[in-house]
Structures are given as C-alpha cells and as structure tokens.
Amino acid sequence: MCTMSGRKILKTLLNPPARDKVYKRYNRTRQHYILQAASKHFSMRDDDPAPLFGKKLLDVGCGDSTIGEFLALSGAEITAVDPNGECLARAQTSAEAYGAPVTFIRSRAEDMLNSLSRFDVILALDLLEEGGDAGKLLWVLKQLLNPGGLIVISAINRTPKAWLVHKFLSEYVYGRVPRGSRRYRAFFTPQQLGKLAKQQGLELANVQGLSFDVDSQTWALTPQADTRYMAMLTLR
Numbered sequence: 001m002c003t004m005s006g007r008k009i010l011k012t013l014l015n016p017p018a019r020d021k022v023y024k025r026y027n028r029t030r031q032h033y034i035l036q037a038a039s040k041h042f043s044m045r046d047d048d049p050a051p052l053f054g055k056k057l058l059d060v061g062c063g064d065s066t067i068g069e070f071l072a073l074s075g076a077e078i079t080a081v082d083p084n085g086e087c088l089a090r091a092q093t094s095a096e097a098y099g100a101p102v103t104f105i106r107s108r109a110e111d112m113l114n115s116l117s118r119f120d121v122i123l124a125l126d127l128l129e130e131g132g133d134a135g136k137l138l139w140v141l142k143q144l145l146n147p148g149g150l151i152v153i154s155a156i157n158r159t160p161k162a163w164l165v166h167k168f169l170s171e172y173v174y175g176r177v178p179r180g181s182r183r184y185r186a187f188f189t190p191q192q193l194g195k196l197a198k199q200q201g202l203e204l205a206n207v208q209g210l211s212f213d214v215d216s217q218t219w220a221l222t223p224q225a226d227t228r229y230m231a232m233l234t235l236r
Contacts, residue, residue, distance in 0.1 A: 022176070022217050024066070026210075029219040030125065031070050033208060033230040034152050038121055041150045041205075041232070050075030058119040058144060060109045061127045064090040068123075069100030079117070081107040109140045118146045125154045128193075131186040138200040142235070151202070151233040154210065158187035162227040165212055190225055197233050206232040 035051055038044070044051045053075030059068045062080035064087045072078045072095070080102050082088045088104050095102045109124075122141050128134050141151050156166050163184050171179045188196070194204035210228035211220050221230070 025217075026219050027065060027067050027070075029210065029221060030154055030230065031067055033210075033221055034067070034071065034121075034123065035074065037150065037152055037206060037230075037232045041234070042120075052076035052121070055120040056117070056146070057121040057123065058112070058117075059123045059125075060141070061124065061130075062091055062104075063087045064094070065125065066091075066094055066098075067125065068102045069095040069098045072100040072102050073098075076121070078102040079105060079119070081105045081109065081112065083108050109137065109144070113140065113143055117144075119144055120146050120149045122149070122151045124151060126156075128153070128155045128188050129182050129186050131183050134186075134188065135196055135200060138197055138202060138233070141233075142200055142202055145235065147235065149235070150205070153193070153231045153233065154228065155193065155231065156182070156187045156228050157225050158184065158189045158192065159226060162187060165214070165227050169214070190229055190231060193231060198236070201236050202233045203236045204231060205234045 038055070039048075039051050042055070051074055052071060055076045057071060057076040057078050059065070059078065059080040062068055062082045063084065068078045068080045068091070078101070080091060081104075082091070083106065085106050088106055092102075092104045095104075122145055124137065124141060127137060145151060156162050167182050167184065170176050171182065190204070190207045197204050207225055208230050209222040209225035210230055211222040212218075212227060213220070
C-alpha cells in the first residue's frame, strides 16, 4: 500500500509543475547563496539594501536566467554573456520588463579575454555539466577575475542520487531538459572541483548543498551536497 507521501510523489511525477515555476524557485535559492557568499567574502552587512553596490559582476552562460536582473537591483553592475542569441533575447526582454540594468552580450567567456573588463564576482552556473573542458573554463574565469574577487559555481554532484534526480527525472520523466543533454561523466564532486580549481590557481573556499524535494518540487540550501551544490572559488 502506498503511503500518503508516496501517493503525493506519484501524483507529482505524473503531473509535474511547469519548468518555469520550478526554475524560479531554483533561481531564488541560488540568489540567496550568491548574496550570502558575496556579503561574507567582501565583509558586507547582511542587512544592506544594496549589498553588491559598486561591484562588477559577470554572468557567464546566463541563458534565460533571471538571476542577473535580480542581482542588478542589489547594486551590482551586471554583464551577462551567452552564445545563444535566442536565450539572450529572452533574458534581455525579461530584464527590461523588470527594470533591471543588465548589459547583455552575445559571447562566450573566452571571447571576453580580449576586452579590458575584469570582474569582482563571476557566476558560472550549471556550466560544468555541459561537458566542455572544465579546466579551461576555470582558467578563463580566473583571467577575468579582479584581485580579491570570487567565482560562484552551481553544479551537479557525481552521485547515483544526482543521476536519478537531475538526469533520469529531469530528462525522461519531467522533460525539463533535452534528452541526452547531460552526461554523468561531466558531473563533478566537490572534491573533484576543488582539485581542478587548485590546478588553475584557485581555491575552493566554500561548498553548500542544493537539495531538491521531489514531493514539494522546491529547493533549499543544505549542509550536504547529495545532488547539486553551490561553490565559491577564490584566487590562491
């Protein structure tokens, strides 16, 4: 016999909430971590209404995420880059409607090396699992980072539970990401990320878990990084 919780989970699996609704919850949780990490790193007051005022922030591979527009209203000077023009156009439309001053550029991170711009905070959210050269990505981000700055990463952990939730369920049950777009070998444990960062002259300064509750379809920051996690990298 199914328990009440089991029936609720089954109902959620059969009739999952729309991707946009869950993605907004996901972004809000990541925004909280970014502001928390930046406030601690730059010794800012937690109750400051504009905690990122005067900071230059680069959102790499921003897609159609709303994180940049939220952080722009926290005082940061935001540049968001992505090679996908359609995603970038949707993000720009959303930011303009929200009244957020974000500069959008159709570009890859490595293309920014030719500019003179350097940044205090760099976001590389959900990029590692795309399966590119993670070491090269970290090297590029390091070159774009101002002295004393920080890099914030969100990634999928390399665990069986992570495969179940963020590969099998996301691709084959919920259909929230294209099938075959995520490869387990492109997932990194925090320890693997730390080793990779060290090779590029970066330090893994903080890790905090991102937990997804299948029953309620909500996200939360947790001490354990069972499936997803947020990480803060600094210069060594």
